[in-house]
């Protein structure tokens with residue numbers, strides 16, 4: 001690693017408090033030459049690196065004690081990934097707004113809990129949970145959390161495989177360098193009976209899957225969200241991750257009234273009961289959410305609708321599907337999405353519709369679906385992420401086609 005080399009940061013921050021187009025600092029690791037650059041970074045400890053047997057580059061622990069109002073962060077990543085995280089970790093902006101929602105944790109609250117529309121209370125059958133105290137509008141951000149840890153998925157092979165033997169050493173260092181260790185250790189574990197490292201267990205049980213700016217899959221641990229929000233199979237909130245500032249927010253998928261429990265889905269949305277049960281086994285609890293505890297007929301009806309969505313998805317793609325049939329199938333699909341309230345998936349679904357209608361030469365409908373897809377994606381996905389960027393490009397292309405009128409009519 002050559003310290004002088006500065007790579008172009010793949011992120012143009014949206015925040016007005018940060019500069020556009022700044023380059024990322026050079027990657028640094030534990031060799032003496034590169035650690036001379038430590039002062040230019042937010043890292044408060046020298047990188048602690050291990051060369052893993054089957055991995056090309058080193059994996060290192062990077063920590064910043066000041067991050068997120070001194071809660072601290074530890075990151076286990078390749079040096080090149082850590083370099084792309086420097087901007088987000090240096091950003092002092094999140095502190096005031098990340099902390100304003102932690103009303104239930106006075107020891108860590110530095111300011112008045114303004115705008116907090118919920119409280120933490122007891123939920124029958126689920127332990128603690130989050131309850132709305134005021135009306136929350138659909139699409140509103142309910143809470144924001146910043147990560148205590150980010151770990152490259154290299155340390156998390158498939159459940160049945162053993163992780164690299166060096167894993168526990170990296171995990172231990174990451175925990176030791178965390179300012180607020182209680183915030184981490186207070187989280188649930190689900191493999192206490194097995195010989196799994198505590199840090200690994202906490203992360204496997206509570207972390208969200210995220211992608212770093214350089215496209216690496218990782219796990220992000222967001223304690224405030226993980227410790228409070230219970231799982232719902234028909235949730236009224238959705239976890240939205242924004243790469244540029246590393247925030248995870250809970251966004252309302254529909255209007256929420258005071259007294260309602262706020263839930264997110266721990267699983268991909270839209271799964272039928274049997275698959276949900278199997279997947280939830282990973283968390284080791286019997287789901288008592290509104291859908292799982294609904295009468296059997298209601299659950300079966302929901303399952304049928306969810307299974308029907310998959311059938312429709314394939315039927316719409318059949319090459320011999322007539323245009324009129326496509327329109328009918330789309331209507332049925334949209335109706336089910338409404339009934340099952342799968343609003344965070346509208347971006348993805350409507351993007352697929354855009355492609356299909358375009359293939360049928362119906363550019364006007366393709367354009368309408370693309371616009372709606374973008375509106376939902378900007379709410380539930382990362383507005384600066386690749387999915388939204390791709391949609392914006394598609395919309396420009398479709399606008400251009402519509403303006404020129406140069407396309408075969410449906």
Ligand SMILES: C[S@@+](CC[C@H](N)C(=O)[O-])C[C@H]1O[C@@H](n2cnc3c(N)ncnc32)[C@H](O)[C@@H]1O
Pocket residue numbers: 125126127128129188226227228229230231232283284285286287288289
């Ligand atoms: C991240 S914690 C959420 C807060 C937790 N209720 C508590 O009191 O600490 C996840 C745990 O909450 C419980 N939980 C979450 N969603 C649930 C659900 N839908 N049904 C039953 N228990 C649930 C399970 O014990 C699960 O392991």
